[in-house]
Amino acid sequence: MLIKIKRGWELPDSAATPESVFMNRRTLLKGLATGPLLAAGAAMPFAGGLGSALADEEQEDPSAHLYPVEQNPAYTLDRPLTPEDIATTYNNYYEFGSYKEIWQEAQALKIRPWTVEFDGMVEEPMTVAIDDLLAKMPLEERLYRHRCVEAWSIAVPYSGFPLKALVDFARPLGDAKYLVMQTFEDDDVAQGQRQFWYPWPYIEGLTMAEATNELAFIATGYYGKPIPKQNGAPLRLAVPWKYGFKHIKGIVRFSFTDERPVSFWEELAGNEYGFWANVNPDVPHPRWSQANERFYGPDGQERLPTQLYNGYAEQVASLYEGIENELIFM
Numbered sequence: 001m002l003i004k005i006k007r008g009w010e011l012p013d014s015a016a017t018p019e020s021v022f023m024n025r026r027t028l029l030k031g032l033a034t035g036p037l038l039a040a041g042a043a044m045p046f047a048g049g050l051g052s053a054l055a056d057e058e059q060e061d062p063s064a065h066l067y068p069v070e071q072n073p074a075y076t077l078d079r080p081l082t083p084e085d086i087a088t089t090y091n092n093y094y095e096f097g098s099y100k101e102i103w104q105e106a107q108a109l110k111i112r113p114w115t116v117e118f119d120g121m122v123e124e125p126m127t128v129a130i131d132d133l134l135a136k137m138p139l140e141e142r143l144y145r146h147r148c149v150e151a152w153s154i155a156v157p158y159s160g161f162p163l164k165a166l167v168d169f170a171r172p173l174g175d176a177k178y179l180v181m182q183t184f185e186d187d188d189v190a191q192g193q194r195q196f197w198y199p200w201p202y203i204e205g206l207t208m209a210e211a212t213n214e215l216a217f218i219a220t221g222y223y224g225k226p227i228p229k230q231n232g233a234p235l236r237l238a239v240p241w242k243y244g245f246k247h248i249k250g251i252v253r254f255s256f257t258d259e260r261p262v263s264f265w266e267e268l269a270g271n272e273y274g275f276w277a278n279v280n281p282d283v284p285h286p287r288w289s290q291a292n293e294r295f296y297g298p299d300g301q302e303r304l305p306t307q308l309y310n311g312y313a314e315q316v317a318s319l320y321e322g323i324e325n326e327l328i329f330m
């Protein structure tokens with residue numbers, strides 16, 4: 001049987017997806033070698049559990065009663081919100097596939113029980129159940145812009161808590177320099193993780209100064225409800241002055257270290273997706289301009305100029321003063 005599947009490079013965004021970079025350059029041959037197997041999996045969006053996905057939907061999320069939460073008026077927008085149905089159906093989450101339409105596949109993820117590890121340079125390592133953690137954190141709503149390195153953008157209401165509250169809770173040692181976050185691993189439900197040429201698990205990192213900046217946020221809710229699985233349930237990072245790939249989803253571990261981590265995309269193509277990844281319209285990606293963005297608004301898509309630090313320079317520009325010989329905008 002001939003199976004037609006959508007590959008990243010066949011989609012409209014293909015000129016500007018991380019997938020197209022290294023599939024072309026590095027691993028196309030490996031990819032083709034395993035093509036038929038992948039095709040079989042990818043052509044069945046419900047492979048691995050239509051039944052279980054539906055059963056999950058029927059069970060109420062145990063955190064549902066926490067939302068909506070009060071909006072923090074310090075974080076408002078210069079533009080209307082992206083419609084919820086777009087923000088929840090146009091996603092990047094390579095664990096579930098390297099294309100935008102992964103929201104159904106993501107329903108297979110089990111988000112209870114869910115435990116979060118705190119380890120590395122901390123006073124004491126801890127394992128905490130997600131609902132115990134949520135009960136301890138100060139929940140609020142913030143409206144944030146989100147700018148993907150692929151030059152599309154959305155504006156969304158996150159609920160959650162400042163990352164600083166989580167750092168304080170974790171009690172890192174004074175000489176910790178970086179916070180490293182890690183996504184879950186389970187290739188039974190996340191079939192993208194069977195694509196062996198990616199360096200799973202997805203990890204991301206921030207300096208301690210970035211992690212404790214007032215803008216760094218952990219999202220646990222979206223549009224006044226628990227955050228959907230495709231958007232990173234039950235815990236997802238939001239650092240809106242940085243490109244979208246820093247916004248790691250489905251976090252299971254927070255580690256403190258004095259060594260700078262190499263993140264998932266940096267490992268794949270460090271010259272295109274660096275550690276800092278701060279938004280700057282004047283620093284093009286090696287293969288496309290970052291001067292403007294395709295914003296998904298209530299009236300459809302709109303071209304808008306991209307702003308330095310995605311419009312958050314006032315809060316974060318000082319973090320990067322004095323950093324030399326580093327590509328802080330890539």
Ligand SMILES: Nc1nc2c(c(=O)[nH]1)N[C@H]1C(S)=C(S)[C@@H](COP(=O)(O)O)O[C@H]1N2
Nearest residue numbers: 091092093094148183202231244245247249
């Ligand atoms: N674990 C994980 N987190 C991830 C990704 C991913 O592939 N895996 N994609 C990133 C990218 S490139 C973007 S733009 C945002 C998209 O978030 P959204 O789908 O909620 O808009 O998630 C980020 N977090």
Ligand SMILES: [Mo]
Nearest residue numbers: 148149244245
């Ligand atoms: Mo992205």
